[in-house]
Amino acid sequence: MIKKFIHQFASPKTYLKQVDKAYSFIFFTSLSIYLIAIFWGLLLTPEDFVQGHSYRIIYLHVPASFISQSLYLGMAFASAIFLIWKVKLSAYLVRSIAPIGAMTTFIALVSGSIWGIPTWGTWWAWDARIISTLILFIMYLGLISLHDSFTNNEKADKFLAILVLVGSVNIPIIKMSVEWWSTLHQSASITITQKPAIDPSMLYPLFASAIGFTGLVICLVILSSKLHILDRERNKSWVKDYV
Amino acid sequence: MNILYFEFLKLRKKSRGWLGPILVFILIMTAFPLTVEFLNEDLEQAFFSILWIAVLLVMMLATEDIFLEDFNDGSLEQLVIHTESLSFVIGVKILIYWALIGIPVSVIGSIYCLGITSSYEMALLIFPVLLISSYIFLNLFCFGNSLTLTKGSVLGTLITMPLLLPLLVVLGKVVIAINLGLNYFDFLILLLGVLSIIIVTIPLIISFVIRAHLE
Amino acid sequence: MIMTYLIKAENLSYKINEKKLFQNISFEVNANSALHITGSNGSGKTTLLRIILGISKPTRGSIETNLTSDMCYLGHKNALKQYLTVEDNLILQSIQHNKPLDTLLKDIDLYDKLDVVVSNLSFGQQKKIALLKVFLNESELLVLDEPCVGLDGKAQTFLTSFLQEELGKNKSIIFSSHINLNIDAKSINLDN
Numbered sequence: 001m002i003k004k005f006i007h008q009f010a011s012p013k014t015y016l017k018q019v020d021k022a023y024s025f026i027f028f029t030s031l032s033i034y035l036i037a038i039f040w041g042l043l044l045t046p047e048d049f050v051q052g053h054s055y056r057i058i059y060l061h062v063p064a065s066f067i068s069q070s071l072y073l074g075m076a077f078a079s080a081i082f083l084i085w086k087v088k089l090s091a092y093l094v095r096s097i098a099p100i101g102a103m104t105t106f107i108a109l110v111s112g113s114i115w116g117i118p119t120w121g122t123w124w125a126w127d128a129r130i131i132s133t134l135i136l137f138i139m140y141l142g143l144i145s146l147h148d149s150f151t152n153n154e155k156a157d158k159f160l161a162i163l164v165l166v167g168s169v170n171i172p173i174i175k176m177s178v179e180w181w182s183t184l185h186q187s188a189s190i191t192i193t194q195k196p197a198i199d200p201s202m203l204y205p206l207f208a209s210a211i212g213f214t215g216l217v218i219c220l221v222i223l224s225s226k227l228h229i230l231d232r233e234r235n236k237s238w239v240k241d242y243v
Numbered sequence: 244m245n246i247l248y249f250e251f252l253k254l255r256k257k258s259r260g261w262l263g264p265i266l267v268f269i270l271i272m273t274a275f276p277l278t279v280e281f282l283n284e285d286l287e288q289a290f291f292s293i294l295w296i297a298v299l300l301v302m303m304l305a306t307e308d309i310f311l312e313d314f315n316d317g318s319l320e321q322l323v324i325h326t327e328s329l330s331f332v333i334g335v336k337i338l339i340y341w342a343l344i345g346i347p348v349s350v351i352g353s354i355y356c357l358g359i360t361s362s363y364e365m366a367l368l369i370f371p372v373l374l375i376s377s378y379i380f381l382n383l384f385c386f387g388n389s390l391t392l393t394k395g396s397v398l399g400t401l402i403t404m405p406l407l408l409p410l411l412v413v414l415g416k417v418v419i420a421i422n423l424g425l426n427y428f429d430f431l432i433l434l435l436g437v438l439s440i441i442i443v444t445i446p447l448i449i450s451f452v453i454r455a456h457l458e
Numbered sequence: 459m460i461m462t463y464l465i466k467a468e469n470l471s472y473k474i475n476e477k478k479l480f481q482n483i484s485f486e487v488n489a490n491s492a493l494h495i496t497g498s499n500g501s502g503k504t505t506l507l508r509i510i511l512g513i514s515k516p517t518r519g520s521i522e523t524n525l526t527s528d529m530c531y532l533g534h535k536n537a538l539k540q541y542l543t544v545e546d547n548l549i550l551q552s553i554q555h556n557k558p559l560d561t562l563l564k565d566i567d568l569y570d571k572l573d574v575v576v577s578n579l580s581f582g583q584q585k586k587i588a589l590l591k592v593f594l595n596e597s598e599l600l601v602l603d604e605p606c607v608g609l610d611g612k613a614q615t616f617l618t619s620f621l622q623e624e625l626g627k628n629k630s631i632i633f634s635s636h637i638n639l640n641i642d643a644k645s646i647n648l649d650n
Contacts, residue, residue: 155456155458170409324529
């Protein structure tokens with residue numbers, strides 16, 4: 001039954017059709033959510049006791065870093081599906097998510113260092129979470145360059161999938177780095193088990209901005225995957241009808 | 244068994260394959276005190292970071308053509324056809340490289356450590372850490388090398404470099420732990436655990452990659 | 459029903475980069491028989507041999523093997539270590555085989571070359587060593603890709619007679635060659 005489910009959605013043609021239908025809805029809702037969240041966060045929430053106004057970059061930094069790790073996990077999941085069931089669509093998705101992941105990691109790093117100037121006094125510190133996120137960024141770049149260095153696309157997909165899976169050991173390291181090593185980074189304010197350490201008035205715009213940002217990134221992934229699928233399948237007849 | 248002996252023979256005879264990296268290691272470690280003031284107090288602190296980085300670089304050099312040569316002259320195809328368990332042969336090949344390059348490098352590194360810190364205890368404690376970390380580096384660089392087997396190996400090795408950075412962080416902590424006298428055995432067990440996982444999984448992954456390359 | 463074939467292939471097709479190389483190739487190889495694969499340059503002979511060996515996979519079709527030992531393959535690359543001597547290169551085979559190496563080398567006219575580093579031999583001499591390596595492997599099925607490249611007339615006749623001998627010893631051979639080897643063989647042409 002799972003096989004049937006997968007084969008139903010595994011066709012790039014069906015994927016493109018579904019995604020086209022959903023795109024404008026996702027785009028406009030997430031854009032509005034994110035703008036509301038930013039507006040709310042920037043203007044309507046109170047000042048932080050310790051950090052003053054500079055904490056507001058949290059509305060960009062936290063969603064960006066959360067998304068960059070989630071995108072990598074998504075890539076790992078898609079790579080596993082590709083290697084086990086040989087679904088070509090997964091491979092296309094992995095390759096198209098990689099640049100978006102690199103971009104969000106870059107945003108996370110840059111917004112983090114902008115946040116560091118008022119709070120830590122420096123725009124860069126060699127602490128475990130920052131190093132691991134930098135490693136994630138370099139891994140994204142490495143994945144893109146690995147795939148593009150092969151002329152034979154099937155081999156390139158396979159190797160990309162393997163490298164994504166091997167590199168996924170980095171994700172637990174990032175998540176746990178705040179607990180395992182004593183670092184400059186603050187520990188997670190929002191956990192599943194405990195009461196949030198962050199004030200509710202700042203928490204709600206944070207959630208909203210996370211949802212909005214996720215939606216926007218999904219739109220980017222959709223665009224990137226459309227481009228990539230059309231490029232890879234360009235010899236097929238349905239592409240000529242579509243374009 | 245015979246294949247293992249043959250692999251050993253291959254590496255032993257190819258002297259630039261194992262002697263080269265060892266000499267580079269000696270060169271780096273000898274040049275290091277020359278670039279800082281000789282009697283500096285901080286020599287000892289900087290020494291360990293140079294040690295780990297030198298081991299890293301030497302392992303990268305050592306694996307530069309570990310599979311490329313076999314791929315180019317057709318021996319890799321013969322291995323794929325004739326052996327039931329390609330991953331076992333690859334694991335043994337990596338073991339031989341470690342035996343001929345990793346162990347001498349660890350010994351020399353410990354001797355240098357003795358020279359810089361003048362403490363037998365430190366050198367003895369560093370030796371197993373060097374052995375384990377050089378083996379882990381070797382495995383991961385071989386994996387990276389196998390990914391870009393047909394294109395020239397530097398890209399693949401560079402790509403796996405990010406995976407090694409957490410290991411470098413742990414190695415730094417080990418040195419601090421030795422200096423402060425705590426937790427050394429915990430770190431050793433951690434490294435051994437990582438090594439045991441890597442020894443089993445990396446040859447499997449490499450054999451999969453090589454079969455994909457030969458298709 | 460007793461399976462008598464060593465290899466059976468049905469409707470093999472191979473596509474590379476969306477272009478068809480060959481399609482619907484079927485054959486059966488039994489013990490004591492030879493198969494000669496012909497075709498123009500680029501028609502896919504080497505690829506078909508690699509599919510038979512199991513290194514590559516066909517895009518369509520199936521191939522079944524029924525062998526008790528590994529196949530022996532000699533391709534375009536001769537799998538000799540250039541920096542080792544002839545003796546070292548043949549060490550695996552000489553351990554399994556009872557005859558000493560120098561008598562075997564006498565047969566192929568390279569009697570005094572046991573201690574010579576392989577890179578100092580000519581192309582044809584290296585090819586002969588590679589062939590010797592393959593033949594010493596004692597397997598049921600020999601797969602040879604253009605075995606006559608680089609061999610002089612004397613060596614070619616030696617090769618032909620050796621292959622006839624092997625056919626007599628209950629072995630099978632699959633080979634691709636532009637040159638006619640004067641062996642009793644079924645022929646498959648890939649130029650369809």
